Amino acid sequence: MSTNAMEVVLFRLANQPEDVARFRADPDTYLAEHKLDSSEVGALRAMDIEGMAAIPVNWMLMMGAYQALHGRPKQPEYLQRIRSHATRRPVSRKEEV
Amino acid sequence: MAQIVAGFTIPHIPLLAAKPEAPPADVRQKIWNAFDHVIDRLKQLQVDTIITIGDDHCWMFSPECVPQCLIAIGDVSGPREKWLGIEHVDLPVHEDLAMHILRAGQSMGMPWAFSKHMLADHATVIPYHFCYRHLQDAKIIPVYLNETIDPVISSALACRVGAALADAVSTWPGTERVAIVGTGGISHWVGMADMGETNEEFDRRILSLVASGDIDGLVKISDEDIVREGGNGALEVKSWICAMAALGSARGRLIAYEPVAEWITGIGFMELERAA
Structure with a gap:
């Protein structure tokens, strides 16, 4: 799995509402327009945050695409998923944002 | 001739507009006071032109084409992000001086990209x-400056950009009084697991290096160390480095520092003062 084409898809989802609409309507057709292998298609189709974080793809692109697809109010859900997977800094935690 | 008469570092946190009431009242008042202080100083110094250095946040430049350094030479409007909740406006750009900076830089081999119509x-x-x-x-x-998509601009190139800005301003046959403002946060993790945390120890290390005018010390911090200690957002310190390089042998005077979890950022305001 590479990141180049995935990050372009994430950028378009984050920035172009028409791409979000097409992705929602028919993700397979939308993703087939990009040079993605089957694992990349699977990660994007499922918006597999944990899997993409492990590569990792660009964090801002991933958060931007997630928000575009699910809405900004879902940001806590995004962070919860990221935190369930990624290693965090070894410091005392303040209140979670 | 035009001259650089001021330099500052200030934040550009989107939550200042989108969630202005999020931090405790005393904390946010410190930030508004710091902005007021910068405004007062810009007025005192009779600044009429501001070169504002920042980065994209994956809203403007696709991974298909990422400029390492770019100058706006034409129309600029914004914000691109409607969720900021602030009015979309046309920004007043000094197009003639911007074009001069572009051409002067090109003649010195600077890898400038440019925008004639920027959102x-x-x-x-x-x-x-x-x-x-x-x-x-x-x-x-x-x-x-590209501080968001790997490979990000090197801190050394950020310095060269700053020096090129200074050289170009010094050869502009106008009477402009120019401020160089490096914008961005110190520690912050954007989209990463530590989003919402700050690292005050890292922040104060950066502020100390700026205060002592130690550009070399800042440049020597590797991108990997910046991201590990301050998060991906802390790469915005390259905008501060660029501003410092434009000011020459400037030292930073602290205006305000606050690690603000509600705004997910270590926030620093400094005035960059040239040695007398």
Whole structure:
């Protein structure tokens, strides 16, 4: 799995509402327009945050695409998923944002 | 000749507009006071042109084409992000000086990209909204450095950009009084697991290096160390480095520092003062 084409898809989802609409309507057709292998298609189709974080793809692109697809109010859900997977800094935690 | 008469580092946090009431009242008042201080100093120094250095946040430049350094030479409007909740406006750009900076840099081999028609994101619009627009008739020149998509601009190149800005201003046959403003946060993790945390120890290390005018010390911090200790957002310190390089042998005077979890950022305001 590479990141180049995935990050372009994430950028378009984050920035172009028409791409979000097409992705929602028919993700397979939308993703087939990009040079993605089957694992990349699977990660994007499922918006597999944990899997993409492990590569990792660009964090801002991933958060931007997630928000575009699910809405900004879902940001806590995004962070919860990221935190369930990624290693965090070894410091005392303040209140979670 | 035009001259650089001021330099500052200020934040460009989108939550300043989107969630202005999020931090405790005393904390946010410190931030508004710091903006007021910068505005007052810009007025005192009779600044009429602001070169504002920032970065894109994956809203403007696709991974298909990423400029390492870019200058806006034409129309600029913003913000691109509607969720900021602030009015979309046309920004007043000093197009002639921007074109001169571009051409002067090109003649020296600087790898400038340029934009003739920019829809700016919060890196430009937040400083304009909270600071620059309060200066009557002042014009701006937005400069973008790639601090978000790997491989990001090297800190050494950020220095060269700053030096090129200074050289170009010094050869502009106008009477402009120019401020160089490096915008961005210190520690912050954007989209990463530690989003919402700050690292005060790292922040104060950066502030100390700026205070002592130690550009070399800042440049020597590797990108990997910046991201590990301060998060991906802390790469915005490259905008500060660029501003410092434009000022020459400037030292930073702290205006305000606050690690603000509600705004997910270590926030620093400094005035960059040249040695007398």
